[in-house]
Every structure is written in structure tokens, then in C-alpha cells.
Amino acid sequence: MTALPEVSRRRLLGGAVAAAAVTGFPMINTGLFRAHAAATKAYSKRAVDLVKQSLVIDMLAPLKIDFRPEYYANPLSEKDAAEFRASGITGFHNAVGTGGPEAYANTLAWIAAWQGFAGRNSHVFSLVGKVEDLDRAKREGKCAVIMGVQNSEHFRKVEDVKSFYQIGQRCSQLTYNSQNLLGSGSTERVDGGITDYGAAIIKAMNDVGMLIDVSHCGDRTTLDAIDISPRPIAITHSNCRALVDHPRVKADEAIKALGAKGGVMGITGVRMFVSAKEPTAIGDMVDHIDHVVKLIGIDHVGIGSDADLNGYDDMPADQYKMLKAGYKASYAFRDKIDTDGFDHPMKTYDLVEELIRRKYSNDNITAILGGNFRRLLGATWA
Template sequence: MTEPAQPLSRRELLTRAAGLAAVAPIAAPFVNRRRYELFASTPWAQEFSERAVRLVREATVIDMLCPLKIAGDDVEGWMKDPSSFSEADFAYYRESGIDVFHPTGGGSSGRDSHENVRTYLGEWNGFIAHHPDWFVRVTDSSHLDRVNESGRIGVILGLQNSAHFNDVDDVDVFHGLGQRVSQLTYNSQNRIATGTMEGRDGGISDFGEDVVRRMNEVGMAVDVSHCGDRTTLDAFEISTRPVLITHSNARALNP
């Protein structure tokens, strides 16, 4: 019989899960005998099995849509003054169970998008450099090992629009600034592709095709969240590397 859920702090819960992993072979069948309640004193209280907790504890968990905080006042302050990010702030994220954050910016579709994105990436690079003991910028897969080994938090820099690419060579420029993911467009039409809110989906343009190919060459992932159906299918056809859909729902489940 399953025992009643027991309230635990997150730290206690993960510590117990780590103990389970140490004594039980991963390949062995797992029988769920206990459940734990996480965030018991909050409106977000939920029960989790030991198996679920152990999977999170053993995996490298990457959140591909996390601006650190939805309300951006704190984040804006941290970017302007990295020293204002405290040890308590770091502990909050370190204890979340998320190992790598992708604090994707909304990008910009206006004439200033190129400079706005330069500023955005510059602020993030400065923030990470200010806290080398807490954060590591993830620019290739080997950096994920550094995250796991060091206890630091990984950061993948990306944008939810590619309008800042004024020409194909800009892909190289922004790759050099640390960008590793670029969503082709954000809901609307740009020079590269068509967003999901447009009435007519023209797919990826000739310029957009060149951009996708250059992204493949330099090692920048193509993201088709917020993109139209034709654009998404075009990306699958054009790209020689895996295409990401970092934050979307299956239409059959969420029409």
C-alpha cells in the first residue's frame, strides 16, 4: 500500500533521492513505494514519486524558456548591476532543480533590433563574467559537463526572433557574442520567415534559407516556436541539423 505523502523541503527530497541512486542500480526495476510533497506550504504543493525525483536528480535539466523571472524588474537590475545578484539569489536557482537556463530574450523586430540584441547579449555576458563561481556560459556541449561537475548554473543565450540578422554574416557576429539559439520569427512576418499569427504563411524566404544554412555552419540552433506551419516544415527540410521547438504545444492536445 502506498504510504501517505510526507512534506519535505526540496533539499531534503533531493538528498534522499541521491541516496536512492547510490544504492539502487539504474537498470534495476523500480517499485514506487513512497511519495513526497514538494512546496507543501505554498499554493504550488504537489506530490512526486521517488522515481520522478531521482530522474530529475540524475539528469541535466535544461529549461529552454526561462527569463529567470517573469516580472523583469529584478533581472533588469541584475543586468545593470551584476553585484546586486546575491548568494541568496543564486541559492534560489541552484535549488530549483534546473541545471541550465535559456533566458531567451523576446528579440526585436524594429530598425534598432541589431543594436538592441548586441546590448542584450553584452549585458548577459557581463553578468556571467561577474559571477564565474556561480554561472557558466554554455556555448558547446562540453560546457554541460562543467555544469554537472562544478555545481554552477549553465546559461544558453538565445533570442525569440532573428530580425537582428541584417545580413547572413550577422549570424557569425552574434555567434561570436555567445548566441547559440535563434527563433526564426516571433508570431509575425519578418525578412526570414512567417510567424504563427499571420493569415498567410509564406514559409522561409530565400534570405531566411541562407540564414538557416549559416546557422548550421557556425553551430547556432534553429528554433521554430511561434512560427507558422509552412515555416516550420521548411526549417525541417532546409536545416541539416536538428531543429528545436522549445516552447509549443501539440495541436491535437491544445487546438
């Protein structure tokens, strides 16, 4: 979901960038076990073992949702470092929406800022260029940063795809919520599908091995992209329209097409994409996982939280207001953005507890946590 507000885009060129934050929610268990010394609750030994043994990839996880330059410009705090390590997440797809006339410059600055942040904090982070970098980070106990962009307006010409790949971008969403030169976004009244230029960009992304993402694309644009791309693509962070009627989530037709082509869909915890009713809790989020599994099978679903470790609801009040103001009324924000139980650094453990409760096997839980996206990324980046 995260887009740089206009004020932040202007600041970005002078040094500010967007990123992610944290808080907590409980869930009762038997056979309880501390996942980490700093954990505020206990989890089952099975859940703890599954997170520790699995390669956990969050395919939309900005490192920090904070529009102030102080976060990325300063060293990582000991508190934040401890929370990253304790989270159990290895792969963070660090992506934000850029756009407008300064998209090229803003995206360059954003990538530079966050790659620099990861490099300066190499005791916690490592950068990802190939899929084996995720495996290495898991072995070393580090958080692997996958650089992506939630729009493709920075591709001014086809050759820009290779240029951005060469500086580290590994995933690009074709459109954000609005129309661009490639296709239509999910909140546009009319969706004309993928344009000729969009088809050329899709080819260029396949040629260099950059993952194509259609999470924010309109319905027709989503289907066109899946059809046009010879390789599988991703819906890194969206949910199922069969369960909640929202323009930013995907119809069964698109989910089936994605699965038939070998793609993977990441389920998000953004509240209005999870349920139209209150309360909206982690169980409602897992309903979307269940739905994708029933439609296209266990091999095609993963996680794309669309939030940092702490979620949105504990952002500074002025930033929170600015964030909500940056979207059309059709986004239908409610009082809270985060899903209860999926809004704190240990949220992966809570998710695993719910998957265990629903009788998912260990192998299936490992696939959901990151195995499926690891397979897709390996095939794409190869």
C-alpha cells in the same frame, strides 16, 4: 513567449534588459523527501534522485522576467541564488524576443548585459559555448546559461550569423509572431513560408553550428525550415494543437516532420498553450508530453517552460499589464499565464512526480528532462 516591450527596448540601449521570477504549488506524495532545505513541500525519493542525477535543460528559460534594469545590473540576491541552486535545473536557455528597426543594437546590448550578469555572478552561473559546458556545470553544481534570441531580425546580413555566434549566441528562433525577412510568425493571417533570405540564414546557422528554433513560426514556415535544414532543428517551447487550438502551438504534421528529421520539441507551461479549459494544471501539460511521445517517440521531447523560475503571474502589476498588451488578441490571454503546479522554483520536481505517476521509466524521465536536448545540442554545436 517573452518579448521586450517597446518601452523596454528603448531602455535596453541605456541599460535595461528582460529576464525571469518565482512562487509555489503543492502535490501530494508518499515516501516524502525534502529536495532542499528551503523547500516548502516534500517529494518522493525517486523524484529527488532523478532530478539530482539528470542533466536538466530548460530550453526556454529567461533568467528573470523583469523589465527593470535593477535586476541584471545588481548582484544576484542570496534568495535568488538559493532558488536557482535548489531548482535542479542546470541548463537555462536564456532567450528573449527582439525586433524592429533597432533589433541589431538591442540584441547586442541584451547579450552583453546578460553575459555580464552571468560573469559577475559566477558563483551561481557559467556560460555555455559547447555542450560539454553543460556537463561541467552539472558536476560543479552551477546553472549553465545558453544565450539565445527569440527572433532573427538582428541578422541584417548573412555574415551576422557568424558574428553573433562568435560573441556567444547558440540558438536563434527564425521568426517571432510576426512576418520578418526570413518567414512568417504564428499570428500572421497569411504564412508565405521561408523566404530566400531565410533559407540563406538557415544555411549560415548550420555552417557555424547555431541551433535553429521554430517555436513562434507559422505553420508553413515551420515545415519549410524543417525541410530546408540538412541538420535537425528544434521547437524549443511549444505544445500540441491536437490538444489545444491556438496559433502558437504545433500541428501533428509539423511534430512528425520534426521527429523524422531528428529534432526535439520542448513542452511549455504557458497556460493558454496547455489547455482551453480550467483548471489548467501540471497534468494537462504532461498530456502534451504524452502526445509527442505517441507521435514521434520518447527521444524527441523535452522541456521549454517559457518562463523564469517563478513564472509570470507574480510580476509587478504594471509590467504584467504591459506584457499582455504587447501581443495580438489571438494570443487569448486568460486571468493567469502560468500553469498551476509549474509556477515556482521547484517545478521540475512536480513535473517528475507527474511523469512517475504516468509510469514513465527512469531512463525516459531523464531523456525528457534534458537528455534529448543534450543530444541535439551536442550534434548541432559540434
